[in-house]
Amino acid sequence: MRSTMPPTTPKTEDDGMSMALVLAMPSETKLFTSLGFQMSTFKVSEYPNQRFYSVHKNLLTQIGGKLKKQAKDLRQSQLIEIPNVDPQIFGFLVDYLYRDTVQTVKIDSNSIEQHTTLTNLCVYYAFLERMQVRYKLLNKVMDSIQDGFCITGTMPDPEFCKSIFANTTPDSQLRKFGVACAAAGFLQSNTTSEQLVAFLKDEEFAYGFLDALRWLDRDVDPRWEDFQVE
Numbered sequence: 001m002r003s004t005m006p007p008t009t010p011k012t013e014d015d016g017m018s019m020a021l022v023l024a025m026p027s028e029t030k031l032f033t034s035l036g037f038q039m040s041t042f043k044v045s046e047y048p049n050q051r052f053y054s055v056h057k058n059l060l061t062q063i064g065g066k067l068k069k070q071a072k073d074l075r076q077s078q079l080i081e082i083p084n085v086d087p088q089i090f091g092f093l094v095d096y097l098y099r100d101t102v103q104t105v106k107i108d109s110n111s112i113e114q115h116t117t118l119t120n121l122c123v124y125y126a127f128l129e130r131m132q133v134r135y136k137l138l139n140k141v142m143d144s145i146q147d148g149f150c151i152t153g154t155m156p157d158p159e160f161c162k163s164i165f166a167n168t169t170p171d172s173q174l175r176k177f178g179v180a181c182a183a184a185g186f187l188q189s190n191t192t193s194e195q196l197v198a199f200l201k202d203e204e205f206a207y208g209f210l211d212a213l214r215w216l217d218r219d220v221d222p223r224w225e226d227f228q229v230e
Helices: 057-063 065-073 087-099 111-130 135-152 158-166 173-187 193-201 203-215
Strands: 021-023 039-046 049-056 079-083
Touching: 039 057, 039 087, 049 057, 049 087, 057 065, 057 087, 065 079, 087 111, 111 135, 111 158, 111 173, 135 173, 158 173, 158 193, 158 203, 173 203, 193 203
Parallel strands: 021 049, 039 079
Antiparallel strands: 039 049
């Protein structure tokens, strides 16, 4: 496997609101020339959970995008709010910044845990796309998603594919992967006529679905195809 699952920060409950101030510096960190002294504090929330993360600005420079810009534009004392994002998902990014780790599906986990990890990885990928991070991390997460479906011996089911489509942008590699998996399921007779009709009701999804059918054949497995960002 490419990485190991990092330990998670325990949550504390307060009237139904999960809150923790996390100084994102685990004992085993990546080796950088200098972490520097400037920090950015993020308030990450998705009801009913909320968590605060303090991250070195120099690390945010490594991934670029919106998070780097927000950290650069605001004073150190100002909070950067990240609404409608599960704090656990943002924690995946913190683990990557300090430990160079990406979550993976464990072969010895039960099917529920494996499905949860795959769902979280897809949510994480979509979040990273919205934050416009550099391609290196996106590609690592995509590798982990494809590896995860190989480990489980499954492909995204039609509803999973539709959910991926609804939460990604038109040029998203994750969206292309989801649509390709939907097309592969149809070619392998794993898609019912009712599911096919549901696909084609969404004009944008139908276009991507039919486009995938043009290059896929029964012997092509999307889990092994290249969906890297260049």
